[in-house]
Every structure is written in structure tokens, then in C-alpha cells.
Amino acid sequence: MKYKAYLVEENEGKHSGQVKEIEMPSLDDGNVIIKVHYSSLNYKDALASSGVKGVVKSYPFVPGIDVAGEIIETSNSEFSVGDNVVATGYKIGMSVFGGFGELVQLPSKWVLKLPAELNSFDSMCYGTAGITAAACVKKIVDANVSNELPVLVSGATGGVGSISVGILSKLGYQVHAISGKQDKVETLKSMGASEIILRDEFTNEPVKALDKAIYGGAVDTVGGEILAKIISMVANQGVVSCCGNVAGAMFTSSVFPFILRGVQLSGIDSAESSLVLKKELWNLLSNEWSLNLTDHIKTIQIDGIGDEVKKILNGNQVGRVVIKHGD
Numbered sequence: 122m123k124y125k126a127y128l129v130e131e132n133e134g135k136h137s138g139q140v141k142e143i144e145m146p147s148l149d150d151g152n153v154i155i156k157v158h159y160s161s162l163n164y165k166d167a168l169a170s171s172g173v174k175g176v177v178k179s180y181p182f183v184p185g186i187d188v189a190g191e192i193i194e195t196s197n198s199e200f201s202v203g204d205n206v207v208a209t210g211y212k213i214g215m216s217v218f219g220g221f222g223e224l225v226q227l228p229s230k231w232v233l234k235l236p237a238e239l240n241s242f243d244s245m246c247y248g249t250a251g252i253t254a255a256a257c258v259k260k261i262v263d264a265n266v267s268n269e270l271p272v273l274v275s276g277a278t279g280g281v282g283s284i285s286v287g288i289l290s291k292l293g294y295q296v297h298a299i300s301g302k303q304d305k306v307e308t309l310k311s312m313g314a315s316e317i318i319l320r321d322e323f324t325n326e327p328v329k330a331l332d333k334a335i336y337g338g339a340v341d342t343v344g345g346e347i348l349a350k351i352i353s354m355v356a357n358q359g360v361v362s363c364c365g366n367v368a369g370a371m372f373t374s375s376v377f378p379f380i381l382r383g384v385q386l387s388g389i390d391s392a393e394s395s396l397v398l399k400k401e402l403w404n405l406l407s408n409e410w411s412l413n414l415t416d417h418i419k420t421i422q423i424d425g426i427g428d429e430v431k432k433i434l435n436g437n438q439v440g441r442v443v444i445k446h447g448d
């Protein structure tokens with residue numbers, strides 16, 4: 122069975138992607154084959170598409186950590202041909218060909234039936250960014266962080282950041298958003314932020330061992346010095362959900378926020394989360410935590426992936442990019 126995919130190849134150390142026709146291997150035991158209706162573009166996909174070391178095992182490779190579509194072959198009786206399904210993370214788009222192809226073959230234990238309230242397109246408007254945002258917010262909600270103080274979100278116009286802003290605001294938190302994009306203040310307000318802090322202003326003053334406690338909690342999608350500063354500004358018993366590293370992988374913090382304020386730094390790894398947690402997060406996103414993302418979604422076909430990858434790597438993406446297969 123042949124199918125079209127955005128195949129990334131390596132030539133003399135340089136990586137580039139092109140739409141090519143490739144062959145789907147026959148169905149392995151324990152697997153399903155999914156006709157992919159939609160995928161989405163995440164930061165990790167941009168790294169995989171450009172050959173950044175440590176993401177993809179070997180090239181040629183089809184990236185795409187998110188998949189939404191319909192089962193066309195199954196070796197697991199829990200699934201039937203025609204089931205609408207979603208799959209995110211695990212090794213999809215890292216060592217197993219992913220959602221940038223019209224077909225994928227995945228272990229059935231990575232696949233979930235879509236909640237009835239969500240169609241394939243809506244699920245990919247959220248994608249991994251959405252379930253990561255939901256996991257970050259859940260840490261804050263589960264710790265009963267009060268809404269008396271605002272909650273801070275960094276990388277706020279990005280995929281994870283913008284959905285975090287939307288969910289937190291829907292749950293009644295006052296959301297302050299850190300962004301590098303001066304011209305997106307109104308967009309961030311429409312997503313639910315009440316105050317926008319420009320990134321340069323936030324990082325203007327050096328990080329203190331313990332700063333004024335003005336935030337109840339935070340979702341940090343960027344890491345580095347911004348994460349260190351956020352931790353120093355969170356009030357007693359606050360939670361900082363940490364999920365990203367676009368601003369840097371390393372940070373230095375004093376112990377004071379932890380030992381004088383009981384602040385919790387909560388790590389998120391959505392890719393390897395259990396299917397049980399993923400199911401819970403999809404259910405939240407399709408019910409109480411659902412957002413109308415249509416104004417912040419760009420839909421493209423696989424031949425448009427290259428341009429969007431450049432944008433995300435340059436930190437210029439706003440909202441989410443959904444990839445549509447077929448006409």
C-alpha cells in the first residue's frame with residue numbers, strides 16, 4: 122500500500138523534507154494502520170524535520186508526533202475498521218513514522234478512541250500542545266492553587282502557551298502572559314490573558330534568590346532564566362509546571378522558593394504519559410476545558426510544512442498549525 126508523506130532525508134549532514142510516495146509495510150501483530158486525516162505541528166516536529174540531534178533516531182524519516190484519523194486495519198479486537206482515533210507522543214514521529222504521512226502503522230497500545238465530542242480536526246487543533254497544556258494546568262488545579270493571585274504563562278503565543286492561557290482563563294484564573302511579541306498583545310487578550318509582560322522587560326532585572334510573591338502559580342514553556350525568575354516570584358504553596366526549553370535547558374535557582382514558600386516545580390512529560398492520563402486529558406479538553414481555537418489555527422497541507430518549520434524554530438509561531446491530508 123503506497124501513501125504520500127513529508128519525508129525528511131539527510132544528505133551530507135544536511136536535512137530537507139519533500140513530499141514523496143512511500144510503501145506501508147504489512148500489518149504487524151499488535152498494531153493498527155490509521156488513515157491520517159489530520160496531524161499538527163509541534164516544536165518537537167520542527168526539531169525532527171530539521172535534523173536536530175537527539176530527536177529522530179535515523180533518516181529518511183516521516184515526522185509528526187500527533188495523529189488523528191480512522192482505523193483501516195487492525196490486529197487488536199478492541200478496535201474496528203472505521204473507528205475514529207487519536208494518538209500522540211510515545212515514539213511516534215521519533216523512531217516510528219508519524220502523522221506527516223497519509224498512513225501510519227502504530228502499536229494499538231498507543232492509540233485512543235476519540236471522545237464523541239471531538240472530531241479529528243478539533244483534536245489536532247489541540248494536539249500534543251493541547252494535552253501538554255492540559256497536563257500543566259491539571260498540576261495547578263490538583264494542588265488547589267487559589268485564584269486570588271494571577272497565574273503566569275511563558276511562551277504565551279506558542280502552542281502550549283496559548284492553550285494554557287485559554288484553559289486557565291476559562292477556569293477563572295487571572296492570567297498574566299509573558300511574550301516576545303509586542304504586536305500580539307490583543308491576540309493574547311482574546312485568548313484570555315489579562316496582562317501581557319514583554320519578555321525583555323521580564324528578564325531586564327537579574328533573577329533574585331527570592332522575589333516578591335506575586336503569582337499563585339505558573340506554566341513555563343520556555344525554561345532557562347525565565348523559569349528561574351518565575352520560580353522566585355511564586356507565592357506560598359504555588360505550583361510551577363515546567364514543560365519546555367526553547368529559551369534554554371539550564372537554569373539556576375536558589376532553594377528559598379522551595380524551603381521558605383513550599384513552591385513545587387512540577388515536570389511534564391506528555392509523550393510518555395500513561396494512556397489513562399492522556400484519556401483523562403482528552404476528556405477534559407472535549408468537555409469542561411474545551412476552547413474555541415478556530416481564530417488561532419492555520420491549516421496547511423504537507424507541502425507547506427517546510428515554511429512552518431522555519432517559523433516555529435525562529436520563535437515566530439502564533440497559535441497552532443494543523444496539517445490536513447487529502448483534499
Ligand SMILES: NC(=O)c1ccc[n+]([C@@H]2O[C@H](COP(=O)([O-])OP(=O)(O)OC[C@H]3O[C@@H](n4cnc5c(N)ncnc54)[C@H](OP(=O)(O)O)[C@@H]3O)[C@@H](O)[C@H]2O)c1
Nearest residue numbers: 164276277278279280281300301365366367368390391436
Ligand atoms: N514536556 C512536554 O511534554 C512537552 C510537550 C510539548 C511541548 N513541549 C515543549 O514546550 C515548548 C513549547 O512548545 P510549543 O509546541 O508550544 O512551541 P511553539 O509553538 O514554538 O511556542 C514556543 C513559544 O516560546 C516563545 N519563545 C520562542 N523563542 C523563545 C526564546 N528564545 N526565549 C523565550 N521564549 C521564546 C514564543 O512565544 P512568545 O513570543 O509569545 O514568547 C514561542 O511562540 C518546547 O520547548 C517544546 O519542546 C514539551
